Amino acid sequence: MKLNHAASMPALQASDDDATSQSSSSPSESSSHSMSRNHTSMDLTEIDGASTTTVPPHVDYKKVLVTGGAGFIGSHVAEYLLARGDDVVIIDEMNDYYDIRIKQANLELLRQAYTDEKRLKIYHGDICDEALMEQIFQDERPQWVCHMAARAGVRPSIQDPYVYIHSNIKGTTHLMELSAKFNVKNFVFASSSSVYGGSKSTFFSEEEVVDNPVSPYAASKKACELLAYTYHHLYQLNISALRFFTVYGPRGRPDMAPFKFIDRVSRGVEIQQFGDGSSSRDYTYISDIVDGVVRAIDRPHKYEVFNLGKGSGTSLKEFIDLVQKHTDRKAVIRVMPDQPGDVPYTCADVSKADRLLGYKSKISFEEGIRRTAHWYQKAYATRELEVCPELQANGMGRAPSMVELKQF
Numbered sequence: 588m589k590l591n592h593a594a595s596m597p598a599l600q601a602s603d604d605d606a607t608s609q610s611s612s613s614p615s616e617s618s619s620h621s622m623s624r625n626h627t628s629m630d631l632t633e634i635d636g637a638s639t640t641t642v643p644p645h646v647d648y649k650k651v652l653v654t655g656g657a658g659f660i661g662s663h664v665a666e667y668l669l670a671r672g673d674d675v676v677i678i679d680e681m682n683d684y685y686d687i688r689i690k691q692a693n694l695e696l697l698r699q700a701y702t703d704e705k706r707l708k709i710y711h712g713d714i715c716d717e718a719l720m721e722q723i724f725q726d727e728r729p730q731w732v733c734h735m736a737a738r739a740g741v742r743p744s745i746q747d748p749y750v751y752i753h754s755n756i757k758g759t760t761h762l763m764e765l766s767a768k769f770n771v772k773n774f775v776f777a778s779s780s781s782v783y784g785g786s787k788s789t790f791f792s793e794e795e796v797v798d799n800p801v802s803p804y805a806a807s808k809k810a811c812e813l814l815a816y817t818y819h820h821l822y823q824l825n826i827s828a829l830r831f832f833t834v835y836g837p838r839g840r841p842d843m844a845p846f847k848f849i850d851r852v853s854r855g856v857e858i859q860q861f862g863d864g865s866s867s868r869d870y871t872y873i874s875d876i877v878d879g880v881v882r883a884i885d886r887p888h889k890y891e892v893f894n895l896g897k898g899s900g901t902s903l904k905e906f907i908d909l910v911q912k913h914t915d916r917k918a919v920i921r922v923m924p925d926q927p928g929d930v931p932y933t934c935a936d937v938s939k940a941d942r943l944l945g946y947k948s949k950i951s952f953e954e955g956i957r958r959t960a961h962w963y964q965k966a967y968a969t970r971e972l973e974v975c976p977e978l979q980a981n982g983m984g985r986a987p988s989m990v991e992l993k994q995f
């Protein structure tokens with residue numbers, strides 16, 4: 588299926604759920620109220636000052652290199668780009684941070700929908716493999732890079748910091764080096780809300796100084812943001828860093844709370860509630876993140892950092908109540924003391940993304956949990972999914988790594 592370029596108003600395919608919500612949108616719906624495709628491409632318009640600079644969207648065809656395209660967010664972005672008519676080149680090392688069958692299934696879904704290698708090309712390898720990556724840039728000549736590959740997870744990074752330095756810092760540097768060399772038009776990469784980890788505030792803005800990361804993972808993302816500025820400065824590479832706030836949804840990562848809670852409550856396995864349940868976090872549904880990522884790809888800002896979140900928090904208690912409602916099961920809850928250092932409320936200030944990208948989250952937390960629980964039930968009923976979250980990265984701590992550290 589080929590859709591018109593939606594000028595970055597993406598949403599998940601209807602097959603993800605049976606949503607009837609007003610807040611849902613599909614690529615075809617979105618194209619109707621979006622800017623129509625035209626032939627302006629790299630004609631950038633600057634209004635005064637960095638934070639008020641707007642860039643008109645590039646709406647022509649693109650070939651996009653999506654790193655980490657077998658993963659949760661990367662595979663959704665690839666799916667959207669392909670559906671609107673762009674060609675996609677994926678590189679993923681398929682590491683076993685969580686069950687590799689989930690990543691294989693993500694790729695299979697894309698392969699089945701796009702059998703033509705001109706539309707979708709998949710490479711299996713490490714982004715730090717210099718020869719392989721140089722060859723990919725030579726052969727494919729992508730002019731747009733969406734860099735989602737990384738080692739994710741805060742706690743596992745404390746146990747095994749070296750793979751985070753390898754994949755996140757070395758890998759990102761290597762990609763920016765190649766992107767500068769091959770004149771990439773826009774380089775968009777995944778940073779993380781974890782960079783705010785040492786912050787005392789609860790409403791996180793990009794203007795905040797985040798020089799005190801509290802985990803190797805957060806430090807690796809902050810390091811990428813710093814290096815990104817350097818590559819912009821030295822080579823005028825257009826770069827946007829996107830700080831995602833806990834992303835969830837169909838095909839979501841099994842080491843993260845939304846998946847774990849839905850899975851455990853569905854199976855009648857105990858969940859832990861820290862504190863009285865009043866602490867609150869900003870959770871972002873996958874179609875909103877895809878929308879933000881594609882908006883950033885389409886707008887080659889010179890150098891910007893953007894928060895991408897829902898922009899409002901959900902309390903742990905409300906979270907658990909919604910999971911019970913949409914799994915139709917009663918949760919077995921073990922109340923634990925507050926974790927030291929936990930802040931009561933965290934939320935993304937998304938006004939900059941709104942102003943410069945036109946980003947607005949659309950999916951309420953309840954609707955997102957409803958869709959995710961629905962997907963989970965279908966995936967389990969058809970045995971598409973056989974993961975055991977207790978055995979995934981955050982459940983047992985360290986996941987074994989197949990990255991060859993000696994290369995570093």
Ligand SMILES: NC(=O)c1ccc[n+]([C@@H]2O[C@H](COP(=O)([O-])OP(=O)(O)OC[C@H]3O[C@@H](n4cnc5c(N)ncnc54)[C@H](O)[C@@H]3O)[C@@H](O)[C@H]2O)c1
Binds near residue numbers: 655657658738
């Ligand atoms: N999911 C979230 O809530 C969240 C929040 C903040 C930031 N992020 C960031 O968003 C990006 C995507 O996250 P995700 O949730 O989809 O994670 P994911 O683990 O599902 O996807 C990452 C993919 O990158 C691949 N990868 C890792 N290192 C690689 C390497 N050296 N070479 C090639 N491939 C490699 C992995 O195999 C995996 O398929 C990551 O950069 C992550 O740090 C995610």
